[in-house]
Amino acid sequence: MRRELQDLHSHPGFTALAASRFISNVGNGISPVALAFGVLALPGATGRDLSIVMAARMFPMVALMLFGGVIGDRFKRNRIVGGADILGSGFAALSAISLIANQSSVFFLALMGALFGILNALWWPAMSGVLPEILPKEKLQHGNAVIAMTTNIGYVFGALLGGTLVTLFGSGWALLVDAISFFIAGLIVWNLDLPKIIRENKNTMFHDLKLGWREFTSHSWVVTIVISFALINLAFESMLQILGPLKFASLESGPKFWSFNLAALTLGMLMGSLISLKIQFSRPLLFAMLIIAGASIWDFSLAMSAPLWVSLICAFFAGIAIDIFTVVWYTSLQTHIPEESYSRVVAYDALGSFGLSPIGIALAGPLAHALGVSTMIYITGSIALVAALASLTVKSVRDLKPVAKP
Secondary structure (H helix, E strand, O other), rough: OOOHHHHHHOOHHHHHHHHHHHHHHOOOHHHHHHHHHHHHHOOOOOOHHHHHHHHHHHHHHHOOHHHHHHHHHHHHHHHHHHHHHHHHHHHHHHHHHHOOOOOOHHHHHHHHHHHHHHHHHHHHHOOOHHHHHOHHHHHHHHHHHHHHHHHHHHHHHHHHHHHHHHHOHHHHHHHHHHHHHHHHHHHHOOOOOOOOOOOOOOOOOHHHHHHHHOOOOOOHHHHHHHHHHHHHHHHHHHHHHHHHHHOOOOOOOHHHHHHHHHHHHHHHHHHHHHHHHHOOOHHHHHHHHHHHHOOOHHHHHHHHOOHHHHHHHHHHHHHHHHHHHHHHHHHHHHHHHHHHHHHHHHHHHHHHHHHHHHHHHHHHHHHHHOOOOEEEEEHHHHHHHHHHHOOOOOHHHOOOOOOOOO
16 A cells, blocks of 8 residues: 555645645535534524525536536636635635624525535536546546545544534534635645646537537446436435434534534545555446445434444445445546546536435425424435446446556
């Protein structure tokens, strides 16, 4: 492993990129705990209000994702990522200050979330295209695994820190730490010294989108996984952002217990990164989707109100599955999709994969009130399980092979 790390470190920009992901994900670990319990602490707030705030962050991201993909293929990707992080830190700071001053509202937090979502639409397609500008194709699986590993270490630290900060100091101060982490990470990525890639493009945006769509639909395995994850992410994001916090909201130590679950999830992701670093899967998507199906065990453990230690073990396994899939998926895209259309294909991927998530988030709170939180978590787990297994009926998903080393 030391040899692989030294090799990756020798590529200019890789270590700085890994450091930026660690710092940013300390904030990302804090954010879901701080924002969820910050909203629920507002006078008279319910699960419906939490759904409004969280959905407001997702809708603009999904709606503008294709635009972000075109931008990512036309301009320097690290500047797009860094600029989005720096601006996003300002919106996070405003949300934090409003909570600290007891002047916040559901409308204001939803507005800040919507602005953050617009930036995410630019950030997402560009971010996954930065690493292929640093590493050759044959080193991308190792590179993705190490980036995922540093990301997950940051998220574990942030999730544990988030629950503690919310419990001791309140959601506002926790969100302020989140804002600072985004600002620092953005500066690092903005200043990456990447090789200059000349992208001459005189096409209209719609023509670029058409070409990106053609590339996207030419790979049946890509389309299948995206359709599958439209349902998986609908279920997972609803549980992660709405149903999970609601499950623990009535407990005095609710923020802490939910942050423990998030930390266990991310420790599992860290283990998944280590597995991906060591193992080259002969049929990567087949293996990845099988364990993604198994990840629904976390939902079921929460739905049946299992003891905390049981839900933590299930969250840990879910994290392993999620990170192995993430590394496998981005490595497959980065090695099979041409660089010049990569950000647009990723934009179609993100648009499809997360297209239903805002609807799930918006409905999760009201449906939990009507049907019960546990019933809704059973439903989300079942949706994810069926969608993952259904993808394996497509031959190109089962048979996809990694790119051979030269």
